[in-house]
Amino acid sequence: MLPYHKINNEDIAFFQELLGKENVLHHSSQLYDYAHDETENLLFYPEVVVFPENTHQVSELLKYCNQLLIPVTTRGSGTSLSGGALPVCGGIVLSTRKLNRILKIDAENFQAIVEPGVINYDLQKALESYGLFYPPDPASWQICTIGGNVAHASGGPKAVKYGTTRDYILNLEIVLPNGEILWTGANTLKYSTAYNLTHLLIGSEGTLAVITKIVLKLVPKIPHNILLLFSFESEIDACKAVNDLFLNYVVPSALEFMERDAIEWSIKYNEISNITINEKTNALLLIELENKDKEKLFEEASYVNEILQKYPLATEPLMAETEEEKNTLWKIRRKVGEAVKSHSIYKEEDTVVPRAHLPELLKQVKTIGKKFGFQSVCYGHAGDGNLHVNIIKGNMPDEKWEKELPIAISEIFEVCRNLGGTISGEHGIGWVQKNYLPIVFKPQHFHLFSSIKKAFDPNNILNPNKIIPDKW
Numbered sequence: 001m002l003p004y005h006k007i008n009n010e011d012i013a014f015f016q017e018l019l020g021k022e023n024v025l026h027h028s029s030q031l032y033d034y035a036h037d038e039t040e041n042l043l044f045y046p047e048v049v050v051f052p053e054n055t056h057q058v059s060e061l062l063k064y065c066n067q068l069l070i071p072v073t074t075r076g077s078g079t080s081l082s083g084g085a086l087p088v089c090g091g092i093v094l095s096t097r098k099l100n101r102i103l104k105i106d107a108e109n110f111q112a113i114v115e116p117g118v119i120n121y122d123l124q125k126a127l128e129s130y131g132l133f134y135p136p137d138p139a140s141w142q143i144c145t146i147g148g149n150v151a152h153a154s155g156g157p158k159a160v161k162y163g164t165t166r167d168y169i170l171n172l173e174i175v176l177p178n179g180e181i182l183w184t185g186a187n188t189l190k191y192s193t194a195y196n197l198t199h200l201l202i203g204s205e206g207t208l209a210v211i212t213k214i215v216l217k218l219v220p221k222i223p224h225n226i227l228l229l230f231s232f233e234s235e236i237d238a239c240k241a242v243n244d245l246f247l248n249y250v251v252p253s254a255l256e257f258m259e260r261d262a263i264e265w266s267i268k269y270n271e272i273s274n275i276t277i278n279e280k281t282n283a284l285l286l287i288e289l290e291n292k293d294k295e296k297l298f299e300e301a302s303y304v305n306e307i308l309q310k311y312p313l314a315t316e317p318l319m320a321e322t323e324e325e326k327n328t329l330w331k332i333r334r335k336v337g338e339a340v341k342s343h344s345i346y347k348e349e350d351t352v353v354p355r356a357h358l359p360e361l362l363k364q365v366k367t368i369g370k371k372f373g374f375q376s377v378c379y380g381h382a383g384d385g386n387l388h389v390n391i392i393k394g395n396m397p398d399e400k401w402e403k404e405l406p407i408a409i410s411e412i413f414e415v416c417r418n419l420g421g422t423i424s425g426e427h428g429i430g431w432v433q434k435n436y437l438p439i440v441f442k443p444q445h446f447h448l449f450s451s452i453k454k455a456f457d458p459n460n461i462l463n464p465n466k467i468i469p470d471k472w
């Protein structure tokens, strides 16, 4: 690794001149909020935090940092769960908080152009009056940015019907470490024009370039939806039921799985008093259906009920029709991660397998848990085969936790690989998962990865020490 330059008063004066004093933080008391993201309890302090307001400023900043060898970690809202936004080599954190304009909503072409710091939820709200919809909606949608979503190739509950962020990005304006500004492709629905740089940038976690503008694809908003909650006696049955729906021609607009502990902890965390979990329940499926015709929606709901009656259900299904009822169920699901976090020290893994193998994945996760003496709480975007496995520390002694956790995680990831899956479906690799990558990639892959990184960022200043493992 190149020796990095330590930021001094002269550098700070340059940043202040370029961005204005109010857009540069460098006092130690101001840096804590940028030293962590939502990845467990990791802390890496930046030396300086900057808030550029336009592409030109980003370009000048990068040019300067590239010449002096100052690491630059781009940050949206810092909700990454893989340590993506942690400045592990110090240097500057480049916050996109002030690059937060919705520049254009082109309703005729079903497109929007936004800056990377736009909050996902704010975009959704802005599109409502146009009858348009941007489907990728991570559970963190009220706080995460579109730029962060692009850089992590994020998913969300709607991915089961509509696909992930990757399916909604048409074109990107990027700034390279040497300050050059480029558009990666075209604002078209089809693209067969040489290497696809847009797709290379999606999921690149701030290691190749800084994304400064994003052209998004939009779809018409389907006006009616309902939410169904099914309680299963067996968690394996709940996983089996997921694929059963598709085999019976049902494509829900969301299909989420939660184990009993996950939902119980979330109900308690959110202080929800009007929903109780029957003692026979071991897992739940939250199923969203949508249709432009209200009657057809209810027909489909009773068809889903018919399909799922073959499984031993713990209670009658619950149907949420009003906005208030739906919001309560979504709150339970969207806040489940925070509920788990508040319960115990934990480690979350973002496993993903072909959907039909979900029951086998869950079975094997439980077997590995028993072998190592870990409790695990699982939930996730079951319709995508994406299971978030939360390994709970509980009362486990620190030494056993630190020594055995990486071995248990490796075994879980090997199961994913053997089932045709991989080690992250939507949270990315960042800092905490990089050393597990050799489970799914060969040295030839890492040669290619390193060559791509070098071509974009020869001085290794952009989010250094991420994605590529220490040994390969």
Ligand SMILES: Cc1cc2nc3c(=O)[nH]c(=O)nc-3n(C[C@H](O)[C@H](O)[C@H](O)COP(=O)(O)OP(=O)(O)OC[C@H]3O[C@@H](n4cnc5c(N)ncnc54)[C@H](O)[C@@H]3O)c2cc1C
Residues within 6 Å of the ligand: 037, 038, 073, 074, 075, 076, 077, 078, 079, 080, 081, 083, 084, 085, 096, 116, 137, 138, 139, 140, 143, 144, 145, 146, 147, 148, 149, 150, 151, 152, 153, 154, 155, 156, 157, 205, 206, 207, 209, 210, 211, 212, 334, 335, 337, 338, 426, 427, 430, 463
């Ligand atoms: C409660 C909770 C629920 C979540 N649910 C989901 C979920 O359902 N689905 C899902 O996929 N994820 C989920 N996440 C993870 C996280 O919210 C997503 O990864 C999100 O996309 C990160 O956005 P952010 O703005 O917080 O990005 P940050 O955390 O700030 O950054 C993430 C990565 O993107 C890079 N980056 C950010 N902006 C840019 C840019 N402009 N140019 C280049 N690189 C950039 C950063 O360097 C970093 O590597 C959840 C997280 C939490 C805490």
